[in-house]
Amino acid sequence: MKVPPDMPIYAFIKRELKNQIESGDLPEGARVPSEFELARAYGVSRNPTRQALRDLELEGYLVRLPGRGSFVAPINQRQKLFQGNGWRTMAIACPGLELQYSRAVIQGFTQRAAEMDIHTMVYFLRFSGETEYEFLADMRNSGIEGMAFWLQHTCAETLDLLQKFRKAAFPFVLIDRYVRELDADFVVSDNENVGYELTKALLNRGHKDIGIIAAPLDNTTTEDRFSGHRRALKEAGGLFSDELMGFFENKTDENATAVHRIMAHRRRPTAFFCSNDGLAAQLLDALLGLGYRVPEDVEVATIDDNELALAVEAPIITASQRGLEMGRTSVDILLSRIANPDLPAQQKFLKAQFNFLENPKAAMGPD
Numbered sequence: 001m002k003v004p005p006d007m008p009i010y011a012f013i014k015r016e017l018k019n020q021i022e023s024g025d026l027p028e029g030a031r032v033p034s035e036f037e038l039a040r041a042y043g044v045s046r047n048p049t050r051q052a053l054r055d056l057e058l059e060g061y062l063v064r065l066p067g068r069g070s071f072v073a074p075i076n077q078r079q080k081l082f083q084g085n086g087w088r089t090m091a092i093a094c095p096g097l098e099l100q101y102s103r104a105v106i107q108g109f110t111q112r113a114a115e116m117d118i119h120t121m122v123y124f125l126r127f128s129g130e131t132e133y134e135f136l137a138d139m140r141n142s143g144i145e146g147m148a149f150w151l152q153h154t155c156a157e158t159l160d161l162l163q164k165f166r167k168a169a170f171p172f173v174l175i176d177r178y179v180r181e182l183d184a185d186f187v188v189s190d191n192e193n194v195g196y197e198l199t200k201a202l203l204n205r206g207h208k209d210i211g212i213i214a215a216p217l218d219n220t221t222t223e224d225r226f227s228g229h230r231r232a233l234k235e236a237g238g239l240f241s242d243e244l245m246g247f248f249e250n251k252t253d254e255n256a257t258a259v260h261r262i263m264a265h266r267r268r269p270t271a272f273f274c275s276n277d278g279l280a281a282q283l284l285d286a287l288l289g290l291g292y293r294v295p296e297d298v299e300v301a302t303i304d305d306n307e308l309a310l311a312v313e314a315p316i317i318t319a320s321q322r323g324l325e326m327g328r329t330s331v332d333i334l335l336s337r338i339a340n341p342d343l344p345a346q347q348k349f350l351k352a353q354f355n356f357l358e359n360p361k362a363a364m365g366p367d
Helices: 009-023 035-042 046-058 100-115 129-140 156-167 191-204 220-235 253-263 277-289 308-312 323-339
Strands: 062-065 069-072 089-094 119-124 146-149 172-175 186-189 210-214 245-247 271-274 299-303 317-320 347-350 353-355
Touching: 009 035, 009 046, 009 129, 009 156, 035 046, 046 062, 046 069, 089 100, 089 129, 089 323, 100 119, 100 323, 129 156, 146 323, 172 323, 186 191, 186 220, 186 323, 191 210, 191 220, 191 271, 191 299, 191 317, 191 353, 210 220, 210 253, 210 277, 245 253, 253 277, 271 277, 277 299, 277 308, 323 347
Parallel strands: 089 119, 089 146, 146 172, 172 186, 186 347, 210 245, 210 271, 271 299, 299 317
Antiparallel strands: 062 069, 317 353
16 A cells, blocks of 8 residues: 555554554464565665564564564553553544534434443544545554444545454444445444435425435435435336436535526426435525525425524425434444454444425426
C-alpha cells in the first residue's frame, strides 16, 4: 500500500506489521521479517525498519532473540494504551454533528456506554478512502475494546482491513449503513421499509406519477430506500420511470435543472419521494422557483431527521430514524461481541417512525 505523504516510513512499516499481528496473519511465535528483508521489501534503508521493529518490541508485540530474529510475542504481553488507568474504552466515529440524527446516535451510544461504566471516545471526521483506512488501522491498535462507526468508503483496502478485524475478533459495529459483501455486525435503519412506506403513503393519497430525488446510489442506505420505492410502485401496478428520477449532488444549478426536466415530462409527477431531507429542501426551492405550491400542487415525502417540515412550515409526509436506539444498540452489540467473539454476525434493522398526513385524496398539478 502507498505510504501516506505525512507519515514517517518507520511508522508505516510498524503499523503494517502490527495489523498483520493483530489480524493473525502473523500468529504468536511466527518469525517476523528481518530489518534487511523489510528494507528490501519497502525500498528503504535499514534505519526505519530497525526503528519499527524496536518500537514493536517495546510495545510487547515482538520478542527479539539475538542470532535468531524477531518473533510474535504472546498476546498478553502487548501494550494497550487505554488500559493503564483501568478504563474500559470504546470509540464511535461519525462524519459530523450537523444532523439531529447523528447527534442522537452519539447521545445514545455515550449514554449506554456510561451505564455500563465504559469510557467513550468520540470522533467527528470526514475521510478520503486512504485516510479512513489509516484511522481505522490506528484505532484498532490503540487499545480500545471496540468501536462503532459510519463507513464512508468501501474501497478494497478498507474492506480487507475490516475482514482482518473479523478474523482477529476485534469488536466493531457498522452504524447507519452496512456493506453487503461484509459479514459483520451492524445496526441500521430499515431503509427498504422507509422507501416502501413513504411511497405507499403517496400512492394511498391518490398519486399515480411519483418522482424520486436521490443521492448517488453508492451506499446501502440510498440503495435500500430506492429499492423500497420501486417495490411500492410495483405492488400498486405502477411503473417506475427513469425520466421521473433526479440525482442531486451537492448544491448546484444542475439540481434545479433536473427538477425542471422532470416537471416538464408528459407524466408530470404530482408527488416526490426524496431519499433524505437535505435533498427535499433543494427540491422545495426548485419547485417554488417553477411556481409550484407544496402540498397544494405537489406533495413531498422524505426522511425528516433534520426536522425539515417544521423549518419550512409545509405539510410533508415524513419518516424519522431511531438515532438514540441505534446508538444504544451498537454498544450492546459490541459488549456481546466482546463476551463471545464466536457469535454469528449481529445485524439489526430498526423500523423508522412515520408521520403520515390525514385525509388522503388525489392531488393534481396546475393546469
